[in-house]
Amino acid sequence: ISVRRDLGASRTGWQKIEARFNAVTTKQKAEADNQLLLAELKKWNRQRVEWTPLLKELQNIAPPSVQFTRLMVRSDWNFQKVPGPTTSDGKEIPQPLLPARRYYVSLEGRAAGELADQVVVDFERTWRQSPGFQPLFESVKLQRLVREAVGGADRQAQADRLFLIEGEFRVRKLE
Numbered sequence: 001i002s003v004r005r006d007l008g009a010s011r012t013g014w015q016k017i018e019a020r021f022n023a024v025t026t027k028q029k030a031e032a033d034n035q036l037l038l039a040e041l042k043k044w045n046r047q048r049v050e051w052t053p054l055l056k057e058l059q060n061i062a063p064p065s066v067q068f069t070r071l072m073v074r075s076d077w078n079f080q081k082v083p084g085p086t087t088s089d090g091k092e093i094p095q096p097l098l099p100a101r102r103y104y105v106s107l108e109g110r111a112a113g114e115l116a117d118q119v120v121v122d123f124e125r126t127w128r129q130s131p132g133f134q135p136l137f138e139s140v141k142l143q144r145l146v147r148e149a150v151g152g153a154d155r156q157a158q159a160d161r162l163f164l165i166e167g168e169f170r171v172r173k174l175e
Helices: 002-047 051-061 116-129 153-157
Strands: 066-080 098-111 137-147 161-169
Touching (some): 066 116, 098 116, 116 137, 116 161
Antiparallel strands (some): 137 161
């Protein structure tokens, strides 16, 4: 009789809290889904490049005699193989490919003055070694440095130098 009374009381108590239990279970599942989504968004946030401070730094390191005429940034996606765990017989367990992104920066401009060639070469070196860009760059190359075509021998001697510098960032994996 006591056990039946306890069972009845338990069933009555369960009927009172079952709706709240189901609601809590539903909310816990939704919260777990949201946590997975937040983790994915954090991966994307870590993978992207914060351009505002980089552009300010580029502006600060540019010599006064240099004018930028074009700044172009592009990125490419690829998928990289991830080494997986191995089985007891030494075979590797295949893993899903990991998305990765590489940024490319192209900077065109002109330099004026007597030592314009040297100013551009020094600027390329300064850009490569600058604190904000140095950890990101895999390579920076001065691709073109030419004298601007203008008429007359005197004007040709004073002509600006047109340049193109290209940089390639290290691969950024979506981990």
